[in-house]
Structures are given as C-alpha cells and as structure tokens.
Amino acid sequence: MGVGVRPVDVAVDRLPNFNRIINFYVPRRFAVWMLAVGLIGLTLTSQGQQPGNDASSQSSVSSDPVTQPASGSISGTVVDKDGAVITNAKVVLSRKGSVTAESQSGGDGTFIFSGVAPGPFELKCTAPGFGEQVNSGTLAAGQNYVTPAIEMAVATTVEVDVTQTQEEIAEQQIHVEEQQRLLGVIPNFYVNYLPDPEPLTKKQKVELGWKSVIDPVSFVLSGAIAGIQQADDAFSGYGQGAQGYGKRLGANYADLVSGTFIGGVILPSVFKQDPRYFYKGTGSRKSRLLYAIASAVICKGDNGRWEPNYSNMLGSLAAGGISNLYYPASNRNGVGLTFENALLGIGGSAFTGVFEEFFSRRITPHAPNPQLNQN
Numbered sequence: 001m002g003v004g005v006r007p008v009d010v011a012v013d014r015l016p017n018f019n020r021i022i023n024f025y026v027p028r029r030f031a032v033w034m035l036a037v038g039l040i041g042l043t044l045t046s047q048g049q050q051p052g053n054d055a056s057s058q059s060s061v062s063s064d065p066v067t068q069p070a071s072g073s074i075s076g077t078v079v080d081k082d083g084a085v086i087t088n089a090k091v092v093l094s095r096k097g098s099v100t101a102e103s104q105s106g107g108d109g110t111f112i113f114s115g116v117a118p119g120p121f122e123l124k125c126t127a128p129g130f131g132e133q134v135n136s137g138t139l140a141a142g143q144n145y146v147t148p149a150i151e152m153a154v155a156t157t158v159e160v161d162v163t164q165t166q167e168e169i170a171e172q173q174i175h176v177e178e179q180q181r182l183l184g185v186i187p188n189f190y191v192n193y194l195p196d197p198e199p200l201t202k203k204q205k206v207e208l209g210w211k212s213v214i215d216p217v218s219f220v221l222s223g224a225i226a227g228i229q230q231a232d233d234a235f236s237g238y239g240q241g242a243q244g245y246g247k248r249l250g251a252n253y254a255d256l257v258s259g260t261f262i263g264g265v266i267l268p269s270v271f272k273q274d275p276r277y278f279y280k281g282t283g284s285r286k287s288r289l290l291y292a293i294a295s296a297v298i299c300k301g302d303n304g305r306w307e308p309n310y311s312n313m314l315g316s317l318a319a320g321g322i323s324n325l326y327y328p329a330s331n332r333n334g335v336g337l338t339f340e341n342a343l344l345g346i347g348g349s350a351f352t353g354v355f356e357e358f359f360s361r362r363i364t365p366h367a368p369n370p371q372l373n374q375n
Contacts, residue, residue, distance in 0.1 A: 072116055080154070091125050093123060097262065170198035215263070229248050275299075
C-alpha cells in the first residue's frame with residue numbers, strides 16, 4: 001500500500017461507476033427535497049392568509065352591529081276654516097314622493113301614524129266637499145310629532161258637464177257668489193273669485209241686482225246710515241223725529257236701489273258689460289292696487305275683453321241726478337250736485353275695488369280659493 005493512502009479511499013475507488021452514481025443521484029435528491037420544502041411552506045403561508053385566521057379579520061367579524069334609528073309617530077287634527085272637526089277625512093302619508101301609509105280622521109277629527117321612520121314627510125288630506133290640503137314636516141328619531149291643525153277650505157270648484165250651456169254654468173257661479181257675506185252677514189254678491197267666470201245674461205244681471213237690494217241686511221244698513229245722518233242733522237230739510245228718520249231711511253234705500261239697478265242691471269245690459277268685480281289676487285301690491293282703482297272706470301265686457309266702464313260712470317251720474325228728486329231743496333244744487341254725486345259714486349267704486357282686492361276675502365267665510373280653482 002502506498003504512503004498516505006487511506007483504506008476507505010481505496011475501497012471507494014474500486015466501486016464500479018461510483019462517480020457516475022454520485023453525480024446523478026445527489027443533485028436530483030437535493031432538488032426534490034428543496035421542492036418538497038417549498039411546497040410545504042407555500043401551503044402554510046396560504047392557510048395563514050385565509051379570512052378569519054388573523055387578528056384583523058377576527059376583529060372585523062366580531063365588531064358590534066349598526067344600531068337602527070328609533071321610529072316615531074305622526075298625529076294631528078283635521079278641521080274646517082271655522083275650527084269645526086272634519087270626520088272621515090282621508091290622510092295619506094308620503095315619503096320621498098311614495099305613499100307610505102293611509103289613515104282616516106275619527107269622530108273627533110284626529111288621526112295618527114305609528115312606527116314611522118325618521119326623516120321628512122308629507123301629509124295629503126282630502127274630504128268630500130273640501131279642497132285638497134297638503135302639509136309637510138320632518139320627524140326626528142323617536143319623536144311623537146303633532147302637526148298643526150290641518151285646516152281645509154270648502155271646495156267651490158264648479159263641476160262642468162260638457163252638456164251644460166254657458167248660461168247654466170254662469171247660474172252655478174252666481175249661486176256661489178250669493179253665499180258670500182262679509183263677516184258672514186253683509187251681502188258681498190258683486191265680487192267674483194273664480195279664474196274662469198262666465199258672462200251673465202240679462203236675466204241673471206236682474207237676478208243678482210234684485211237679490212242684493214231685497215236682502216234684509218240692506219234695509220238694516222240703510223236704517224243705520226239714516227240714524228247717523230239724523231244724529232248729525234244731515235239733510236236738515238228732512239227735520240227730526242220719526243218723520244225725519246223715515247225720509248232719511250227712504251232716501252238712503254232709494255240711493256241703494258237706483259245705484260244697483262242703473263249701474264248694475266240696466267246699463268250693463270245695454271252696454272253688454274259685467275257689473276262684478278273680478279278678484280286678481282296675484283302680482284305685486286302696486287299692480288293689484290292700480291287694478292282695483294281702475295275697476296271704477298274699466299270693466300270686463302260680456303265678450304271677455306276689458307273696456308271703459310260706461311255702466312258705472314253713467315250709472316253714478318244717473319243716480320246722482322235722480323237723487324235730486326227726493327233730497328231736500330236746501331241740499332240740491334242742480335247740475336253741480338248731480339256731478340258731485342257722480343264723482344262720489346265713481347270714487348266709492350274705486351274704494352270698493354281696493355277693499356275687495358285686499359280685505360274682503362279675509363273676512364268672508366268660505367270664500368272661494370282662486371288657487372284651488374286653478375288646479
């Protein structure tokens with residue numbers, strides 16, 4: 001044996017193809033082991049990334065649920081313009097334009113919606129014989145919301161049948177006007193609140209004038225004015241006492257009758273003009289004021305067009321001239337008194353127009369609502 005040679009080396013060296021075996025198996029087995037270790041590591045890594053296996057996802061799953069806002073209720077009372085309750089009125093609750101629930105007012109006019117989610121809402125109230133009323137509000141979480149009293153106006157829209165004649169429609173509108181009384185007492189027949197009035201026939205003009213002058217309140221007002229005149233000793237030629245009061249009462253009532261029939265019946269029939277005041281109700285205060293004052297000298301013809309108010313101007317002049325026949329001689333001034341009375345009559349018409357435009361509707365119970373009738 002040579003020096004420096006180990007026995008094991010000799011043994012290995014003598015194995016057949018030993019180097020070829022080592023060169024083939026060792027690299028490949030090492031690669032297989034590396035591949036196995038890699039697959040195991042990849043599997044463990046993917047399992048650790050699955051939802052619910054780490055702390056963040058476990059925290060997300062176990063978080064508290066969202067608390068829903070508490071619901072509330074909406075209640076109220078349905079009344080008319082005089083404060084009387086309206087029973088069996090239909091009340092519809094809407095949210096964002098969609099109907100949510102419906103209810104009906106009870107015997108005391110009240111209604112209620114329970115279990116309503118918070119947020120903005122709208123209440124639409126309807127009842128036979130009344131115009132539709134819409135109220136809105138916002139319900140807070142858990143709130144018991146009580147709406148202000150829902151006040152409904154009497155519906156005065158005239159239902160028009162296509163088979164009705166113009167005269168029949170005008171007759172229905174006159175019936176509405178004949179219910180109009182200031183403070184519920186004083187006749188206010190010569191004002192029209194409807195947006196589409198029909199012209200009056202000659203017969204209907206007579207009917208309106210006749211009902212106005214024979215109304216008991218007209219007698220009472222003439223008597224009240226006569227009493228004031230007697231207390232001030234106006235028209236002293238009439239004297240005092242019962243006889244003087246009777247003459248003053250007769251003169252006042254004669255003024256009413258002559259003014260109404262000449263300016264409201266006869267001349268409007270001749271000139272084919274409408275003697276009524278047509279409520280404007282829209283536009284600026286200035287435009288409405290000018291419109292009301294102009295009504296003393298401008299009117300609507302039976303053809304629907306605006307024209308000079310010959311009926312009122314000539315009617316005031318004629319009534320002023322007739323009054324010379326029964327006023328005391330000391331209070332007559334011929335032509336001067338006639339024109340003075342005519343100017344007073346025209347000025348009074350302008351004042352009446354302003355009153356009708358800005359004040360009368362407020363003190364006329366159940367007066368038609370022009371906005372409702374336009375819908």
